[in-house]
Amino acid sequence: MTSEKSIFTRIIEGEIPCFKVFENDYVYSFLDINPVSHGHVLVIPKEPAQFLHELSPESSSELGKALSIISKSITEVTGATSYNIIQNNGSQAGQTVFHVHFHIIPKYPESTHSFPWKTMEIDKKEASELAQKISHNME
Numbered sequence: 001m002t003s004e005k006s007i008f009t010r011i012i013e014g015e016i017p018c019f020k021v022f023e024n025d026y027v028y029s030f031l032d033i034n035p036v037s038h039g040h041v042l043v044i045p046k047e048p049a050q051f052l053h054e055l056s057p058e059s060s061s062e063l064g065k066a067l068s069i070i071s072k073s074i075t076e077v078t079g080a081t082s083y084n085i086i087q088n089n090g091s092q093a094g095q096t097v098f099h100v101h102f103h104i105i106p107k108y109p110e111s112t113h114s115f116p117w118k119t120m121e122i123d124k125k126e127a128s129e130l131a132q133k134i135s136h137n138m139e
Contacts, residue, residue: 006099008044022070026062029070032103036113039078039106043067050098051089063102071104080106084115 010016012028021041022029032040043066045059052060071083086103088095105113 006048007097008042008099008101009048012044012046021073022066024062024066026059027066029066036103036105037080037108037111039074039080039104041070041074041104043070043102043104045100049100050095052087052100053089055100063100067102067104074104074106078106080108082107084113086115 005013005015007016008028011018011030018030018033020028020030022043026046027043028046029041029043032042043063045055045063047055047059049055049059055063067085071085074080075083084103084105084107086105087101089100107113
């Protein structure tokens, strides 16, 4: 991350107003000002990091807890029975604000947003080797 504060840090610090929905010591959440659908919420760590893997275990854990709590509340309040949780890491993945953030986007029968992608076949030998490499790298 650069030394310049992200827009999300400025929101957390109260420099930029928002429609806050949740806050604890690690997480801050507010309505997206350019929503994809009614009830579209952003969930961010207070810890500044560009990539999810750069967060502390505490921030990551608290984000997971908050996502569940906030998603439940959104569905109860809006009546949406489905939702997407989207999180992008890096500009090639579509990240435009370089502070970790999750979008909770309620999906309604009349919603037009979708997130399709083209799948490919997996090579079982290559997949086995890749899974082992990833697993061993975490040890």
